[in-house]
Amino acid sequence: MIVPWSDSGVMLSDVRTTVFVDEQSVPVEIERDGRDAECVHVLARDLDGQPIGAGRLMPDGRIGRMAVLKDWRGSGVGGAMLTELMAEAKRRGMPxxxxxxxxxxxAFYERHGFAVEGEEYMEAGIPHIAMRATTK
Known part of the structure; x- marks a missing residue:
């Protein structure tokens, strides 16, 4: 579900901190870049209302901070969040x-229509690849 940072920032941050900082050892200053207030956010919750996934869409069309708690990975949560962010981008006129x-x-992003652009590179000590997709 699309949520405003002002209302859901704590829950979004909790999921991202668990995944990026605690599990992947991404430095806090990289994860918390100060740009969340300008982004559109998606928050996934379990049946009890507890946060289990987070992601964001930046004003320039960059999707990022996609994080799903370990127990929920592979259950479709990430795909649902990505689909919602792409639909929101389309609603905002982003092609x-x-x-x-x-x-x-x-491979997860390729299944959702993304194609690789360029070579692999390191970011925060983790191998990354740039990818792009149309919003259909």
């Missing part, structure tokens, strides 16, 4: 979106 995927997640 395409792009992202910087961790290399291990490349």
């Amino acid at each position: 395409e979106v792009y992202l910087h995927s961790q290399s291990h997640a490349k």
Whole structure:
């Protein structure tokens, strides 16, 4: 569900901190870039209302901060969030979106219509690949 940062920032941040900072050792100053207030956010919750996934769409069409708690990975949560962010981009008149995927997640994004652009590179000590897709 699309949510405003002002209402859901704590929940979004909790999911992202668990995945990026705690699990992947991404430095806090990289994860918290100060740009969340200008982004559109998606928040996934379980049946009890607990946050289990987060993602964002930046004003320039970049999708990022896609994070799903470990117990929920592979259950369709990430795909649902990505679909919602792409639909929101289309509603906002963006003909395409792009992202910087961790290399291990490349196939996930390819299944959702993203194509690789360029060579693999390192970001925050993790291999990444740039990808782009149309919003259809």
